[in-house]
Amino acid sequence: MRYENRADAGHRLARRLEYLRGTDVVVLGVLRGGVPVAFEMARCLDAPLDVIVVRKLGVPWQPELGFGAIGEHGVRVLNEDVLRESGLSPAEQETVERSERAELERRVRRCRAGHAPVPLAGRTAVVVDDGVATGAAAEAACRVARTRGAARVVLAVPVGPERTLPHLRAVADQVVCPQALRHLGSVGAWYRDFSQTTDAEVGALLAEADHSTTAARSPATPDAPSPDREVDVPAGRVRLGARLTLPTKARMVVVFAHGSGSSRHSPHNQYVATALHRAGLGTLLLDLLTKDEERNRHNVFDILLLARRLRAASGWLRRESALSLSYFGAGTGAGAALEAAADEDIRAIVSLGGRPDLASPAALARVRAPTLFVVGGLDTRVLSLNRLAADWMHCEHHLAVVPDAGHLLTDPGTLDTVADLARDWFTTHLARPETGAPPMRSA
Structure with a gap:
């Protein structure tokens, strides 16, 4: 089954997590492609939306091959299999990480401008991306959510390789992946429209989600105590x-x-x-x-x-x-x-x-x-x-x-x-x- 676009994927994922509606949950989209998926999920679940910024660490001569990923709050995940096969030296790893860390910090400043992080302490964090390949970026994102104080982390992705999911279940309390495939190919192959998500689109989605959450909030009328x-x-x-x-x-x-x-x-x-x-x-x-x-x-x-x-x-x-x-x-x-x-x-x-x-x-x-x-x-x-x-x-x-x-x-x-x-x-x-x-x- 192919998804029409990221919004369609988010709507389908939200149905799998319908039980979270009305609970103390925050939906976190992995920048950038995960944000449109997360936006649709947050809308369906009536939950606040925020972002998690991670960066893939790519092998210099084959950038699409990731040897790990980094995230906010100093999170760092390495893929030992890729490191061993690529023969990447510690100095080469450090050079790549230094460059990606600078880009990560730039993106954090850009997406956080005028947008304070949604508090996660004691809450359920649903980490959302448009798909996983090696799983390094997803793992880094889950670890960032945990570092920010989330009591429970749910990883939700529309598609991914079945061999990667068991490892991700070790870092997330629950992993939801409607299409766990033996042969993934590329994530984009499972979407009819997989056009690049721009910074402008991310900003617009965050602004719309923030407006909707503020409009729906009624601080003068607290929730009734649970019977x-x-x-x-x-x-x-x-x-x-x-x-x-x-x-x-x-x-x-x-x-x-x-x-x-x-x-x-x-x-x-x-x-x-x-x-x-x-x-x-x-x-x-x-x-x-x-x-x-x-x-x-x-x-x-x-x-x-x-x-x-x-x-x-x-x-x-x-x-x-x-x-x-x-x-x-x-x-x-x-x-x-x-x-x-x-x-x-x-x-x-x-x-x-x-x-x-x-x-x-x-x-x-x-x-x-x-x-x-x-x-x-x-x-x-x-x-x-x-x-x-x-x-x-x-x-x-x-x-x-x-x-x-x-x-x-x-x-x-x-x-x-x-x-x-x-x-x-x-x-x-x-x-x-x-x-x-x-x-x-x-x-």
Whole structure:
């Protein structure tokens, strides 16, 4: 697929990042070609626009071949493979870098004239370019955003080589690239119009974006506090305890399902829920059993009962919020989430160290929501049971094995990994696909 122009690419990318609308996000276009892409994304996401200035370090006798890149705040990235193949000496590297650093500073002064940098501290920075080749410039741009204090960095590019993306995922919290190609050729080949972006065009786009942001800002009316309250959810003859959190402008609610009544009070579930709140997702931490019911262990493994309760809670939540829903299931709650999802319109599911195998094979085969199984690498029994459940599924699904983690996956470092995996899975699948895609199987 070829893009009509950079604006078309930005519009398509924005649909992949729709979940960021209404969150504390800043869109950063890499000067110059990334700015028209970023402008369209910022417009679609109602977010402020800024620029990041980087410069490629080109081999002197083959300038289009980059041996690295530099960015603002002293950021410097080198491609050791190109350096080794080109035989470039340290003195030659220094000469190129000195020249490019002077040009970078000139461009920073030019684009910053009358345009103060948008603060990034504690915010989500979406770094945007019109494509990547070696990835050095994209890496430098991500590092600049991190240096400026961004709490989370998302790299969004319309096209790039698939071999480069894994390295970029090590410097960005999320990489979005609709066209990851085995054979890229040139970035420009994937656009019908890839005409050069001028400094004048960059200035005009920044001025228009700044005007739109100022006009939309209403400092006299601060955002209302995010609703965060204890609720009672009706489910047949009982009412289930739950905690509902809806960040401002949330676009989806994730229902946490667990087989015991401690779910909404679990510090581990609350930790993951907080990570989802920062990504602009709402949560309902739900107890599927009452205190009395929990005393009977048979109820904890009654998947049909738990699934009925979860479906009832889903209906209640849709009436309360009118938002799309996803499920986060732990323990036997994972089996209940999959059993319930077979008959529910659910965006995505995450099963954490759970028992998805307790869902019926017929239900597993009917699930259409993209499902992520997260299992500790040391928990070999549960790992086998998750693989067994996955074998029955026909929808998109993936098994993420957390190395050196046991059954509960509650160690501080492990819990960070779990939170990141869940957040990225839910946000990636927030927007429905543009066209019907064939089911995927992966493990």
